[in-house]
Amino acid sequence: MTTRTATPRAVVSQVLLTAVLLLFLMPFVWMVATALKPPAEVFGVGSGLVGSEIRWSNFAEAWSYLPFGRFMFNGLFVAVAGTVVVCVTSVLSAYAFARLRFRFRDRIFLLYLGTLMVPQEVTVVPMFILMQQFRWVDSYAALILPWAFTAFGTFLLRQFFLTIPRELEEAATIDGASRIRILLQVVMPIARPAIAVLAAFTFINYWNSFLWPLIVVNSRDMSTVPLGLNLFLSQNGNQWHLLMAAAAISMLPTVVMVVLLQRHLVRGIAMSGLGGR
Amino acid sequence: MTLSVPAPPAAPPTAPPSNVVRRGDGRAALGFLAPSTSGFLLFTLIPLVGSLAISFFAWPVLGRRRFVGLDNFVELLTDPIFHRVMLNTLVFVVVYVPLNIVVSLGLALWISPRIRGRGIYRLLFFIPTVTPMIANALVWRLLYQPGGAIDQAFQTVLGMPAPNFLGDNRWAMAAVILMSVWQGFGYNMLVFSAGLDAIPQSLHEAASIDGAGPLRRFWSVTLPMLSPSMFFAMIMTLITSFQVFVQPYALTAGGPGVATETMVLHLYKEGFQQFDLGTASTIGWFLFMIIMLVTALQFLGQKRWVHYDD
Amino acid sequence: MTVKTIRKRALAVAAAAALALAVAACGSDGGGGSTTSEGKTTMVWNMWSGSTAEVDAWNHLSQMVTAKHPDLALDFQTSSFNDYWTKLAAQASGGDAGCILGVQSYRAPSISQLLVPLDDMLAGAGINAADYDPSIWKALQVDGQQLAVPYDFGPLLMFYNADRFREAGVPIPTTSWTVQDFISAAQSLTSGGKHGFAVYPTIDSVTPWSLSLEGTGPLNAQGELDLTQEGFVKAVQWYADLVTQLKVAPQVVATNDATPALNSFIAGDAAMVVDGPWQLVNVMDQAQFEVGVAPIPAGDSGSHSQVAGSGFGISQTCPDPDKALQAIAVLTGPEALQYLAEQGRAFPARTAQQDAWFSPELAGAKDGLLAAIKNGVPAPATENYQQVNQLFMQYGVEAVNGQQSVPDFLNSVQQQAG
16 A cells, blocks of 8 residues: 655646546435426526525425325335345355255256346346236335346355355354355355445445336336325426425435445445446 | 456356256255246246237237237337437437546546555546435536536636536537436446456556567557456446436436437337337337347457457 | 257146146136125225325215215225226236226227226116216217216316516416417527427327327328327427427427426426316416416317316226126215315316315316316327327327427327237
């Protein structure tokens, strides 16, 4: 690590970077500014950053203009339930692929791996038909289950489990512990950071998901937050000031989570190569 | 724990070496795998095969479906609108991916250890990637709108109105790409940051002693060391950029005309607004095949520029 | 495994999956939308809505139903106007459509196969066609069969910003104003970044101009879509010229929702806009200026607008259509429509209740609206109206902004939708 003496170049670099960052954050600034404006001042010549008054009441109005509390509940419920299903099934199967010996293990795992490259869009049509057959259209099950069994979590956790020294488990085996107890008491505590990363990203994906809810949700009462935001652009004239207030609220859960978990997440992204987007 | 460098994708699934000889764990494995595999079968494998099957049908939402063989494929391949849609998607990918890589690599380099509070900078640049994309896109729609923030900035600084970004077919795709880069580069920036931090300082110092300037050091030390992360980031970015949907949906609805209609947006419209599920499924398979092809090409080309340690 | 056996197995898996899907697809049965327990029937009512205030109004109506028929309760399920139409077919195919469905006159032909013809049942439920405005009653018929009972209707109107007119000293529109008056007003009101008018390329908003200027709509004499007929092309050209030549209306953007013109009116940027009476209560709520209402200005063919409206029909999958119609009789009955009218939500389809709509806030709209109703013509509707509407919006942006010629634009929509 280089020493942290502030050379003039470093200072210039820091100042420029801050300027870039501020420009980068402009959309968020504009969002919050718009959320605080009276509706008639959202657009148009001379409508600056700050309106003629600061209307905090827009946030309350956005909350009640549409059942936004309901959207938040739906979003949180779906994201939390989905995350739980993903983590539980991934831990179990990843452990099996990493540690158990059984026939066709490598072939089944290869099959899992093969589907990692399949984009969600390829399967939305049959998935929609499947939901119709199950009578799941417009239900929590349809929002949660279809994407809770992708190979990604299994792959990620298996990679991690393979780095755990076997000796730890073997000691427990000699003590007569069952497989499931070894998993719970020996492996899980070590794997906690990896599971946290998987959980965080699964939550974020569910929370932000748009295409699938757009397809499978019919009624307003089943809408998740992204769908709810879209509803502010209705045939009654767009409520941009309310939409921006709602958008700001919609960002809170994931932003808070990222701030709290930032160390783990950075390491998790590096570890899994969760890049892209 | 050593987790600094991204794991190479798809580590070969060889059996881990085992010193202890045991009987097979068949029964236990069944228990451990059952929840995941049954869901995987039902919600991944069957739909995957099913989507190919559906693409051979005329499959309206209401009314009779019938087998039409390759008609859906032929119709799409001869449809000028679908040609345009594929071209749009390609333009998006070809412009977006390099921009994403350059911006994320540039910022990863810029936020060097010499920057104070670099964690905060990283965090803030990362924020748009985790906020709902539809929220981001709608904010940008507000910015792009005539009379919106960008237009007003133009009027104040240049004394003339900004282009009609979302209504002008020469600007609409550029507007979609710019918003996408803003929203999406954070992941790769973090990947590159981690990769850069993992490069031993001694390598840089050795190169300095050999008389290499900063540019030279970048080309002969940093880039080769970073190439595995770059390779993986590029593949992931390519795959996801072929799937672009929310940005054109929320910004332009694919318009004006079909200037920004991408493959997934077209799939959505065909399948869930026109209710032609057979055609929609076929578009999905086109997308899949293109992604497979591009990924395969990337893997073939990687030997020429990706350097693994060993 | 050799390549050959892999291929064989893959084929077998594919065949099995296709079979499973096909079998499953055949197995679905209808009969959704209604449940009965302990002598009490609960029916799903599908309807579009925009805001919580609107939903509250509909729920109030559903309480009226239960008050009148204690054994009947409605389960109100709602989505946005655009989503409603794209979801309805999917819901119906899954057997998930409600018993009672909202039906808009333009879109009635496109969902006619989902609806039960009501003609033989109306008298039994005490619904009398003579109580309703004949134009909207008729507009909810397809092939001579009544598919829905109307609750509201209205022609498209000109909303104007009375404050801007006064400030600029421009004469306020009257019920007998002409297209020339409109153009000169729009020109006087266009200055300093503000515009006299706002357009959005929807087929609905072009049609009144086409009717008034050229005496023709988007359909030909046989009732088929003919966007390339001479009069309609000329009218669309005139409409686009407002943006490209006269520059009295701002350029448009490509978007999902059809309301940019209305937004720019509400924001005070455009002094006039064309929309329906159902928007008036929202517009007055949001606009910080006095909103006036006038009929479409008269062109060579007079002042005309298409009359559109909405009502409620019964889905084919409803197990108890007679009960559903009892509910509809309440939903479109005098009390319900009186209530909606007093709220300014819907201009009543029942003639006897119409005066209630003009209650103090909307009194200024009376002359304009009544004049427009008098000259209204039935709304054009085709089976694929929803698709035509979307294509028109999507491609119209380029035409209105002058990036594509109007005839080319109309040709390409006609080809894709015709």
